Amino acid sequence: MSFLTVENIVKDFGGLVANNNISFAIEEGEIIGLIGPNGAGKTTLFNCIVGYHRPDSGKVTFREKDITGFKPFETNRAGIGRTFQIMKVTTGMTVLENVMVGSFCRTNDRNTARGEALHVLGDLALDAVKDYYINELPIAIQRKVGLARALATKPALLMLDEVASGLNPTEIEEVVELLRRLNSAKKITLFLIEHIMEMVMKVSQRVIVLDYGEKIAEGLPADIVKNENVIKAYLGEKYAQGL
Amino acid sequence: MLIADALLQGILMGLLFALVSLGLTVIFGVMDIVNFAHGEFLMLGMYSVYWANFFFHIDPLIALPVSAVVGALLGLASYYWFIKYLLRGPAIAQLFGTFGLMLFLQYFAMFLFSADYRMIDKGLLVGKSLSVGPFIFDWTKLAAGILSLVAFAVVYYFLHKTKTGKALQATSLNKEAASYMGIRTDRMNAIAWAIGGGTVGMAGGLLVNFYYAYPMVGILFVMIAFACVALGGFGSIKGVFFAGLLVGILEMIFPVFGHLIGSDFLGPHFKFTVVYLAYFIIVVVRPQGLFGWKN
Amino acid sequence: MEKLKDALNFSDFSKAERIGLIIFSVFLLTFPWIGAGSFTTTVMIQFLLFSLFGMGWNTIGGYGGQVELGKAQYVGIGSYTVALMMVWWKVPFWVSMPIGILIAVGYSFIIGYPLFRLKGHYFAIATICTSLVLKDIFDNWNLVGAAKGIELPIHDHPDFLYMQFKSDTYYYYFIMALFYIGLFYMNWFRKSKLGYQLRMIKDDENAAESLGIDIRWCKIKAYSIASAFVAVGGGFMAVYNLYIDPASTMELSLSIKIALMAMLGGAASLWGPIIGAAFLVPLDRFLGSWLGGQKGLTGIDFMIYAGLIMIVSAYQPRGIWGIIEQFRKRGH
Numbered sequence: 001m002s003f004l005t006v007e008n009i010v011k012d013f014g015g016l017v018a019n020n021n022i023s024f025a026i027e028e029g030e031i032i033g034l035i036g037p038n039g040a041g042k043t044t045l046f047n048c049i050v051g052y053h054r055p056d057s058g059k060v061t062f063r064e065k066d067i068t069g070f071k072p073f074e075t076n077r078a079g080i081g082r083t084f085q086i087m088k089v090t091t092g093m094t095v096l097e098n099v100m101v102g103s104f105c106r107t108n109d110r111n112t113a114r115g116e117a118l119h120v121l122g123d124l125a126l127d128a129v130k131d132y133y134i135n136e137l138p139i140a141i142q143r144k145v146g147l148a149r150a151l152a153t154k155p156a157l158l159m160l161d162e163v164a165s166g167l168n169p170t171e172i173e174e175v176v177e178l179l180r181r182l183n184s185a186k187k188i189t190l191f192l193i194e195h196i197m198e199m200v201m202k203v204s205q206r207v208i209v210l211d212y213g214e215k216i217a218e219g220l221p222a223d224i225v226k227n228e229n230v231i232k233a234y235l236g237e238k239y240a241q242g243l
Numbered sequence: 244m245l246i247a248d249a250l251l252q253g254i255l256m257g258l259l260f261a262l263v264s265l266g267l268t269v270i271f272g273v274m275d276i277v278n279f280a281h282g283e284f285l286m287l288g289m290y291s292v293y294w295a296n297f298f299f300h301i302d303p304l305i306a307l308p309v310s311a312v313v314g315a316l317l318g319l320a321s322y323y324w325f326i327k328y329l330l331r332g333p334a335i336a337q338l339f340g341t342f343g344l345m346l347f348l349q350y351f352a353m354f355l356f357s358a359d360y361r362m363i364d365k366g367l368l369v370g371k372s373l374s375v376g377p378f379i380f381d382w383t384k385l386a387a388g389i390l391s392l393v394a395f396a397v398v399y400y401f402l403h404k405t406k407t408g409k410a411l412q413a414t415s416l417n418k419e420a421a422s423y424m425g426i427r428t429d430r431m432n433a434i435a436w437a438i439g440g441g442t443v444g445m446a447g448g449l450l451v452n453f454y455y456a457y458p459m460v461g462i463l464f465v466m467i468a469f470a471c472v473a474l475g476g477f478g479s480i481k482g483v484f485f486a487g488l489l490v491g492i493l494e495m496i497f498p499v500f501g502h503l504i505g506s507d508f509l510g511p512h513f514k515f516t517v518v519y520l521a522y523f524i525i526v527v528v529r530p531q532g533l534f535g536w537k538n
Numbered sequence: 539m540e541k542l543k544d545a546l547n548f549s550d551f552s553k554a555e556r557i558g559l560i561i562f563s564v565f566l567l568t569f570p571w572i573g574a575g576s577f578t579t580t581v582m583i584q585f586l587l588f589s590l591f592g593m594g595w596n597t598i599g600g601y602g603g604q605v606e607l608g609k610a611q612y613v614g615i616g617s618y619t620v621a622l623m624m625v626w627w628k629v630p631f632w633v634s635m636p637i638g639i640l641i642a643v644g645y646s647f648i649i650g651y652p653l654f655r656l657k658g659h660y661f662a663i664a665t666i667c668t669s670l671v672l673k674d675i676f677d678n679w680n681l682v683g684a685a686k687g688i689e690l691p692i693h694d695h696p697d698f699l700y701m702q703f704k705s706d707t708y709y710y711y712f713i714m715a716l717f718y719i720g721l722f723y724m725n726w727f728r729k730s731k732l733g734y735q736l737r738m739i740k741d742d743e744n745a746a747e748s749l750g751i752d753i754r755w756c757k758i759k760a761y762s763i764a765s766a767f768v769a770v771g772g773g774f775m776a777v778y779n780l781y782i783d784p785a786s787t788m789e790l791s792l793s794i795k796i797a798l799m800a801m802l803g804g805a806a807s808l809w810g811p812i813i814g815a816a817f818l819v820p821l822d823r824f825l826g827s828w829l830g831g832q833k834g835l836t837g838i839d840f841m842i843y844a845g846l847i848m849i850v851s852a853y854q855p856r857g858i859w860g861i862i863e864q865f866r867k868r869g870h
């Protein structure tokens with residue numbers, strides 16, 4: 001049994017089939033990329049896995065446990081962390097408090113939670129902004145806070161929805177480094193949606209491609225960029241030639 | 244027999260409830276605001292007909308347009324002078340704001356008209372009844388039901404067939420898209436408030452024929468309207484119509500059941516409890532409203 | 539022990555706030571000697587009582603951000619439990635009040651479970667409905683005095699067990715003690731896990747869920763804490779007024795006042811409900827006694843009151859504390 005197994009997931013939004021019979025498996029310790037054009041159903045697939053949507057049919061298994069139909073807080077407690085494509089810009093809590101909420105997932109004690117949160121913040125080089133509110137920060141930092149918050153819940157599988165969008169090349173470079181480090185040092189399995197092709201191809205060990213709700217390809221990055229369906233659906237000839 | 248009678252009376256009341264709730268759901272649809280002061284528009288509609296009758300001896304039926312106009316103006320004034328400013332704040336501030344407006348209008352009425360209960364005692368229809376077979380209808384209630392239906396139909400026609408009405412519906416469905424299409428949100432909001440105030444003012448004008456006007460009368464009806472709007476699905480016009488009917492029937496029929504089974508808890512004093520409970524149970528079981536038309 | 543330390547620890551507040559708290563406490567303690575007239579004492583008791591209500595509401599309404607407009611039903615539960623047990627079985631206050639709290643908490647779980655499936659306007663209106671249903675029932679239930687309400691038996695001699703005193707000063711100190719218990723509890727609460735989780739829920743429910751927070755359960759817990767606070771206040775009202783009826787304990791306007799005071803002062807801040815009550819209670823009382831009694835001016839007092847609510851909602855929804863914080867931020 002794989003670490004995360006997704007079998008025949010179908011999600012139908014009243015006629016619009018956002019996920020059509022999608023299956024794949026992820027092994028522990030992998031870094032998997034999920035790509036596809038806008039509206040392909042990537043975020044929906046994430047939501048079906050972590051429980052924001054209940055799939056119409058299909059099954060999700062995580063560490064041998066059937067988690068289909070779990071609530072998001074239950075999947076989180078089971079060990080899945082996630083970030084959001086669109087992070088709500090909030091004004092009510094500081095960065096540190098945000099991350100502490102994450103740590104409170106694993107402890108009841110405030111001092112422990114605070115310590116854990118500071119540790120995570122230090123790890124992501126966010127100490128300097130710990131007393132700022134999310135709305136006061138640039139988008140790159142906001143995304144990192146979202147990541148820190150999820151990390152603080154100590155996930156075994158971290159699902160990232162476009163963490164790098166809106167970042168400049170140096171920032172992207174940093175994120176890539178960070179993800180590799182999380183994967184190798186903390187043994188966190190990563191599953192990431194990304195639009196920035198250079199980044200997915202660089203960081204992922206395997207890539208899954210969605211188009212119109214269907215899985216059209218799965219494989220090594222090098223094979224994916226050569227796959228004809230993928231090129232047609234998404235990448236465009238230019239990119240394929242460029243590589 | 245008793246039940247059939249209650250059913251018919253309930254339908255008449257239900258038509259009126261639908262008219263009372265119509266404005267609330269239109270306003271909600273267009274701008275996502277729950278207007279606590281809605282019942283006070285009704286109250287002032289009641290007073291306007293009452294005073295027209297009292298001072299100028301205008302028949303309550305003929306004075307009806309006055310209540311609609313008073314209501315519409317009140318709606319417009321509230322929107323431009325107050326509600327507009329609330330929109331910048333969070334939802335909770337909007338609730339409190341319209342609650343403040345409700346209190347203000349209540350005590351304004353108390354200040355002007357005192358806390359006395361007032362009812363119209365002369366008019367074309369007052370005190371007359373119509374018997375059809377075994378059923379006896381008060382003409383005032385019959386007129387209220389029928390005219391409510393007419394008013395509802397007119398507004399329904401306006402919303403679905405005219406250009407402005409369609410723009411209003413478009414705003415209700417998707418504010419952003421509507422504003423890209425060149426629909427001016429601010430104007431739509433104002434129109435919604437005018438319709439909201441006008442319809443509920445008119446409902447007040449109908450109600451005062453057979454129900455006391457007093458400064459606090461609104462709260463009872465606004466609660467019923469809340470229930471209807473929620474049951475129909477917030478913002479749904481068709482929904483609120485049937486929800487109004489349903490609530491009217493429930494309200495009439497439960498006391499009859501109570502009477503039949505000899506239970507005090509379904510007695511006439513509890514008829515609104517039944518409505519609130521129905522609301523509570525239905526929204527919990529079916530959060531998208533009883534009919535779920537909006538989606 | 540750790541919790542107690544947290545409750546008494548105000549060190550994360552600014553110096554100005556701590557000094558303010560000390561001056562305020564000294565004022566409260568010495569008030570019966572310096573300011574007391576019977577009218578001002580009544581106003582002070584009301585102020586402390588509403589602060590307590592507001593602090594309770596602040597858990598679910600302020601920190602949790604839920605538009606809860608049905609707190610009056612728990613005032614009713616608290617006060618009726620105390621009053622009825624005293625009238626029927628002569629149960630002392632110190633027994634009946636805890637029972638009232640238990641009933642309120644139990645009831646809040648039963649109501650809260652379905653209630654917190656709802657969101658937004660549905661939720662707000664449903665809270666009103668549940669409260670009005672209870673009032674409707676009590677209004678018509680002869681066993682509990684129906685709309686006439688119930689009078690508590692008046693004892694000839696002051697009696698601590700039944701909380702009957704000749705002088706308002708005793709009631710004053712008693713509600714003051716409750717006020718401080720409430721304040722310390724809230725000081726702990728805002729730093730507790732639940733406090734953090736509620737604030738996250740208020741900010742962003744989706745994110746909160748993704749961080750392992752069982753939103754519905756958190757809300758229910760906060761709701762029942764709020765209900766317990768309010769029930770304590772209700773119990774106090776019964777022994778203080780010696781007369782209760784559904785209109786004075788379960789009216790919608792009471793629910794709104796409770797929420798409003800916290801809002802006006804500043805929701806989700808420890809001081810908010812206190813500031814709000816300090817502002818609205820005297821206003822309510824003095825306006826009432828100056829204007830309400832004058833012939834031909836009935837209603838003016840409430841119009842002013844309502845006008846204020848409207849102005850605050852339109853211009854400063856974050857309340858008085860929000861204004862202060864804004865100035866402080868600008869100072870930085």
Ligand SMILES: Nc1ncnc2c1ncn2[C@@H]1O[C@H](COP(=O)(O)OP(=O)(O)OP(=O)(O)O)[C@@H](O)[C@H]1O
Binds near residue numbers: 042
């Ligand atoms: N809650 C919903 N209700 C109805 N339709 C939805 C819902 N969520 C998503 N959709 C639709 O499902 C389709 C897939 O959306 P999804 O957000 O999963 O795409 P995506 O691959 O993440 O796109 P993007 O790259 O733009 O983020 C879209 O057509 C979208 O409009």
Ligand SMILES: [Mg+2]
Binds near residue numbers: 042043044085
């Ligand atoms: Mg997406």
